Amino acid sequence: ASRRRGGGARLPPSPWALPVIGHLHHLAGALPHRAMRDLAARHGPLMLLRLGGLPVVVASSADAAREVMRARDLDFATRPVTRMVRLAIPAGAEGIIFAPYGEGWRQIRKICTVELLSARRVQSFRPVREEEAGRLLRAVASSSATPPREVNLSELLSVYAADSSVRAIIGSRFKDRDTFLGMLERGLKLFAKMSLPDLFPSSRLAMLVSRMPGRMKRHRQEAVAFMDALVREHEESRVSDDGKEDLLDVLLRIQSEGDLQVPLTTDNIKSVVGDMFAGGSETAATTLQWIMAELMRSPRVMQKVQDEVRQALAGRATVTEDDLGNLQYMRLVIKEALRLHPPVPLLLPRECRNTCRVLGFDVPVGTIVFVNAWAIARDPNYWETPEEFVPERFESSKVDFKGTDFEYLPFGAGRRMCPGMVFGLVHLELALAGLLYHFDWELPLGMKAADLDMTEEMGVTARRLQDLRLVPVIRVPVPVD
Numbered sequence: 001a002s003r004r005r006g007g008g009a010r011l012p013p014s015p016w017a018l019p020v021i022g023h024l025h026h027l028a029g030a031l032p033h034r035a036m037r038d039l040a041a042r043h044g045p046l047m048l049l050r051l052g053g054l055p056v057v058v059a060s061s062a063d064a065a066r067e068v069m070r071a072r073d074l075d076f077a078t079r080p081v082t083r084m085v086r087l088a089i090p091a092g093a094e095g096i097i098f099a100p101y102g103e104g105w106r107q108i109r110k111i112c113t114v115e116l117l118s119a120r121r122v123q124s125f126r127p128v129r130e131e132e133a134g135r136l137l138r139a140v141a142s143s144s145a146t147p148p149r150e151v152n153l154s155e156l157l158s159v160y161a162a163d164s165s166v167r168a169i170i171g172s173r174f175k176d177r178d179t180f181l182g183m184l185e186r187g188l189k190l191f192a193k194m195s196l197p198d199l200f201p202s203s204r205l206a207m208l209v210s211r212m213p214g215r216m217k218r219h220r221q222e223a224v225a226f227m228d229a230l231v232r233e234h235e236e237s238r239v240s241d242d243g244k245e246d247l248l249d250v251l252l253r254i255q256s257e258g259d260l261q262v263p264l265t266t267d268n269i270k271s272v273v274g275d276m277f278a279g280g281s282e283t284a285a286t287t288l289q290w291i292m293a294e295l296m297r298s299p300r301v302m303q304k305v306q307d308e309v310r311q312a313l314a315g316r317a318t319v320t321e322d323d324l325g326n327l328q329y330m331r332l333v334i335k336e337a338l339r340l341h342p343p344v345p346l347l348l349p350r351e352c353r354n355t356c357r358v359l360g361f362d363v364p365v366g367t368i369v370f371v372n373a374w375a376i377a378r379d380p381n382y383w384e385t386p387e388e389f390v391p392e393r394f395e396s397s398k399v400d401f402k403g404t405d406f407e408y409l410p411f412g413a414g415r416r417m418c419p420g421m422v423f424g425l426v427h428l429e430l431a432l433a434g435l436l437y438h439f440d441w442e443l444p445l446g447m448k449a450a451d452l453d454m455t456e457e458m459g460v461t462a463r464r465l466q467d468l469r470l471v472p473v474i475r476v477p478v479p480v481d
């Protein structure tokens with residue numbers, strides 16, 4: 001039941017709580033989006049949890065999501081910054097993801113949408129993507145000898161997404177690419193975990209007993225040294241605005257042009273570089289892995305989407321981005337995979353800036369808000385046979401992921417909605433079209449579609465626990481370099 005507390009606030013309903021840990025035990029042993037869906041079934045579309053010392057509200061219906069991200073978007077337009085994140089990103093040094101709502105964030109957001117992630121800029125990286133997609137296809141082909149052998153498709157897709165993003169962000173010139181990737185990945189792992197000091201923000205003991213603060217500080221030192229070298233290298237070999245700029249070049253140019261309302265510091269720029277990688281890489285890799293897994297479980301859909309791709313490309317040596325516009329059914333396949341497997345199932349957390357009312361309940365200032373987009377996208381109130389992979393459901397429906405249909409929110413909605421949608425989608429489409437055009441796909445010997453393990457694990461994204469291993473059989477040879 002809902003509770004009234006000091007001043008007569010009507011708080012959203014909560015499950016039973018334990019002293020100190022609050023509701024943490026309700027989440028133990030399950031993935032957060034799944035545990036929260038089960039709790040919401042009992043406590044309603046807006047519920048209040050206390051995770052250690054953190055008050056958290058979870059929105060689990062389209063109505064609740066609409067309230068948070070449209071009606072009251074301004075009240076929820078900032079993000080919580082935990083103690084550990086603060087150790088890695090000092091106040092004022094934020095990029096975009098963790099920037100508090102305000103002029104600074106608005107300016108960086110505008111730079112992202114107009115300069116970094118605009119359709120024109122994304123287009124300028126087309127040669128990089130096509131090269132990386134070619135590399136992916138060759139890597140797959142080289143493993144499909146006679147007799148064809150299985151490949152670890154998860155690994156190859158992660159390499160594709162990471163390499164292609166990194167080349168867009170810091171260019172192809174950078175010598176220490178591998179170190180950069182390794183560092184970013186270690187950093188992301190640290191950010192993805194809620195540690196004791198995060199859950200108990202006022203506890204000094206938690207700070208003392210946890211190993212996280214030390215790790216975060218070391219990560220920051222390493223990242224700062226590395227980014228300094230990266231920025232220096234970019235400053236020494238400036239590229240002009242001839243379409244060959246990488247995202248770091250663009251940021252440094254905007255900084256040097258100087259006519260900004262809020263100064264853009266080099267610390268901000270370094271954080272944006274990290275944010276672009278954090279936002280763009282694992283999301284694309286995870287989605288591609290889920291799409292291929294769902295296609296393997298649904299031979300009907302696989303056949304239909306391969307027929308489409310092969311008809312559209314008949315006689316072609318390989319796929320280019322010019323071909324993608326004709327692949328309507330493939331686009332529905334991607335939409336359906338993003339419905340069942342939104343890579344960021346709880347979206348990125350928001351924080352309440354002003355105490356306000358949502359669905360008749362009071363949400364106090366400072367509360368962290370999650371929108372359970374995963375649960376909403378599988379809710380039988382909005383979806384027929386929600387657990388089934390049926391791309392055709394989007395054929396006659398206007399529901400889209402642009403942030404106006406609150407039953408389907410893989411990219412979020414409102415002011416904080418994902419600015420990287422175009423960038424992400426074109427990566428997905430290009431790689432997928434290539435994989436479907438050049439190869440037929442089989443399960444490893446003796447395995448049936450029903451045996452494919454679809455268990456999730458929570459990293460930065462909700463990704464596959466088991467790597468996806470499949471056997472590619474060449475249908476159209478992949479051109480050599």
Ligand code: HEM
Binds near residue numbers: 349
């Ligand atoms: C399949 C691909 C992707 C998915 C599913 C996805 C999903 C999301 C989601 C759910 C959010 C939170 C939105 C909210 O709070 O309402 C978000 C934010 C964000 N995404 Fe993406 N994303 C993808 C690709 C990308 C790419 C390619 C980039 C950049 C290269 C990117 C950069 C960002 C940034 C910077 C934010 C934070 C925006 C802000 O706080 O103002 N994303 N994304």
